[in-house]
Amino acid sequence: MINEINTNTRLESNPTLNPTSIKVAKRILSLNDQKANELRAYYKAHNLYVINLMSSPGSGKTTFLESLSAYEDFRFCVLEGDLQTNRDAERLEQKGVSAYQITTGEACHLEAVMVEQGLAELGKRCDVGSYEYLIIENVGNLVCPASYDLGAALNVVFLSTPEGDDKVLKYPSMFLCADVVVVSKADLCEVFGFRIDRVREDLARLKKDVPLFVLNSRDSASVGAIKEFFVQCKNEGFYSAHIF
Template identity: 65%
Template sequence: MRENLKNNPNLNEKSIQIVEKILSKNDLKANELREHYKNDGLYTINFMSSPGSGKTTLLENLSKFEDFKFCVVEGDLQTNRDAERLQKMGVAAEQIATGEACHLEASMVERAYNTLKQKGQIQNCDYLIIENVGNLVCPASYDLGAALNIVLLSVPEGDDKILKYPSMFLCADAVIISKADMIDYFGFRIAQVQEDMQKLKPQVPIFLASSKDMNSLEKIKDFIIQKNKEQYFSNHSF
């Protein structure tokens, strides 16, 4: 990250120093969060995507699986609508309203996580899911201490986003093509996504997901459970 900043012709030395200071503070907090998650016995997943990709709908459907108990830290600029949707499904969810911030930072997650703990809502959970603010740029720069980073790409967005937004997809330990039941309507090319991911970050698993196909969602659930059993931890450096 530091070398990328220094090689950027659009940034002067002062800009580099400011960005480094902000991110180093976030990274320290993220490391603290990693220890908290571990001590509390939670495997943590960071879900990232553009707005409207179906992150909350995916979580609503994942909550239907008896062997997948999770709580959620929910990020949006305004409103608590997504948290309320999950709470109606019986999922413990704490909303973060970021105001004008286009991403979550580790300190924001810490406050929401502590609130979940104080309410006693993590005790029966095996997983913490962070639903990041909808954005294909900014969240790619902020470590939240998660073990697994999953990026959603919805069919209506188009199949060309991988190489247009490489920083985001470089974060991915898995990619989910959501709203897959609409593939034929939009002429979405799965092969294009596979080819671009192979160029950018080979061997990252790609899943198709549709709220109309619980088998597709079960594969995602089983993948996360398996990563937890393996105690997999992402080696991506934000």
């Protein structure tokens, strides 16, 4: 102990030492962030407005995209993310939508490099540059996708009625990255006692002025309202300010 004190004293009094401290810090996800910036450049070069759809599994994202395919004035292609199977991409292809399935194996989210690789494969199936919108349907998960920047202009979070109306504050990271929230399967609100006002209030506490849409995919008006919002965001040059 005495030797340690003497050593510290000698070091502190040594005039040749530079006492300046250096802070070393690096974001763990910096490689993903770099790739996300490259994707932004790609999107811009191909005039693509990119929308990132996030939610729990089974929230109705693919069903919404199937309904969206009915609008001839909204031309979009899709990258699908799931751990296994091509089922969602196949569903969309049956609706005439150009889609490519990214299977992640065990990863519970999409990363920028996966999107880059998926775009290369999608480009073999269609002329990506001929579309106005690219929609990325992320892996169903209310946690991990909130940490990975995919370079999207608009981050959309679906919250389905059967999940319950308490998820906004339970999973704050996901809803903090949302530029818009969609309550899906709204025709079941009464069945599950789902309170849209509670979602609206919790959103206001967490992140003010986040648009909230209520979706019933059997109701074309609710689908159309979200479609028009996407078009408005593109026309106004909206770009998410969220930092993942």
